[in-house]
Amino acid sequence: MNPLPRRKDNFALACEVAKLYYYEDLTQDQIGEVLGLSRQKVSRLLRWAKEEGIVQIRVLEAGEDTKTLEAKLRERFGLRDVRVASTFSRDPGLVVKRIAQVAASYLRGVVESHTSLGVAYGKTLFAMTHFLVPKAVPGFQVVQIMGGYGKLKGDVVAVELARALAQNFGGSVVYLLAPAFAKDETTRDALLGDERVARVLELARNVDIALVGIGGVTSGSTLMDTGDIYPHEVEELIARKAVGNICGNFYNEQGEPVPCQADRRRIALTLQELSRIPRVIGVAGGEEKLRPILGALRGKFVNILITDDVTASALLAVD
Numbered sequence: 001m002n003p004l005p006r007r008k009d010n011f012a013l014a015c016e017v018a019k020l021y022y023y024e025d026l027t028q029d030q031i032g033e034v035l036g037l038s039r040q041k042v043s044r045l046l047r048w049a050k051e052e053g054i055v056q057i058r059v060l061e062a063g064e065d066t067k068t069l070e071a072k073l074r075e076r077f078g079l080r081d082v083r084v085a086s087t088f089s090r091d092p093g094l095v096v097k098r099i100a101q102v103a104a105s106y107l108r109g110v111v112e113s114h115t116s117l118g119v120a121y122g123k124t125l126f127a128m129t130h131f132l133v134p135k136a137v138p139g140f141q142v143v144q145i146m147g148g149y150g151k152l153k154g155d156v157v158a159v160e161l162a163r164a165l166a167q168n169f170g171g172s173v174v175y176l177l178a179p180a181f182a183k184d185e186t187t188r189d190a191l192l193g194d195e196r197v198a199r200v201l202e203l204a205r206n207v208d209i210a211l212v213g214i215g216g217v218t219s220g221s222t223l224m225d226t227g228d229i230y231p232h233e234v235e236e237l238i239a240r241k242a243v244g245n246i247c248g249n250f251y252n253e254q255g256e257p258v259p260c261q262a263d264r265r266r267i268a269l270t271l272q273e274l275s276r277i278p279r280v281i282g283v284a285g286g287e288e289k290l291r292p293i294l295g296a297l298r299g300k301f302v303n304i305l306i307t308d309d310v311t312a313s314a315l316l317a318v319d
Helices: 008-023 028-035 039-051 066-077 092-110 123-131 158-168 185-192 195-205 222-226 231-239 261-265 271-275 287-298 309-317
Strands: 081-085 116-119 141-144 172-174 209-213 242-246 249-252 279-283 304-308
Touching: 008 028, 008 039, 028 039, 066 081, 066 309, 081 092, 081 309, 092 123, 092 279, 092 304, 116 158, 123 158, 123 209, 123 279, 141 158, 141 195, 158 172, 185 195, 185 261, 231 261, 242 287, 249 271, 249 287, 287 304, 287 309, 304 309
Parallel strands: 081 304, 116 141, 116 209, 141 172, 209 279, 279 304
Antiparallel strands: 242 249
């Protein structure tokens, strides 16, 4: 909140500034000139006018609005909540940014005092950090629910994602200092036996909210780009008709888990453990994510979905 006292003169001044700005289309400099105010004071008054409800903004929806799509998806797949981002381009980069912005807004609304947030990661989740609006949340904690990937392309870095979320909400972060996939089963077992790793995974199992990406198994998906899944494991997944993964757990289009050799190397929450978390938010969209999202919804691996409008319509069109 701006430190402007709600005195009669300030209230009247804010009303006049708002009228000049929104009704008369004067610039902030022009308003300052006619009212004898600095541009900074005009800017503060305009912000204060919004916060106090002097200025209220209403935006009309066009066509089949996102609220309708959200309601249909909730009913069709038994979801706890849905947010659909309106897109005006099918450029994959812009679609990711739109979903990321809506996800950032949604997360800000659901995070409350002493919330514990478990986070995996992916390209869209990392993009979300660029749209976060700071909010101080007492007792907020971020816990990594999956180890780190290997050779990542781009800026998808697990540690940076967790740190950015904790910093935005004024909280703390608990890192899972282990790889998402160990080099072999023996190494994985040794890491799981480490007290520090075991303690973080126990915290991860008990978070209030889990924020996860919904990945594919094709070339170009975040996990497949890392090289953490060996070529013979990729062949196995394709043969078993896997279409998606959440936290490195694979499943098919019908929402059935697909066991594979990589399971024996994974360091992350399992799908069964995720199912015990009250709110699991899946963030994904775009044409290539249709089948992974569909499998995740059919398997009830997420109970909150954030996606784009074209993907939402495609999901509803599936028999």
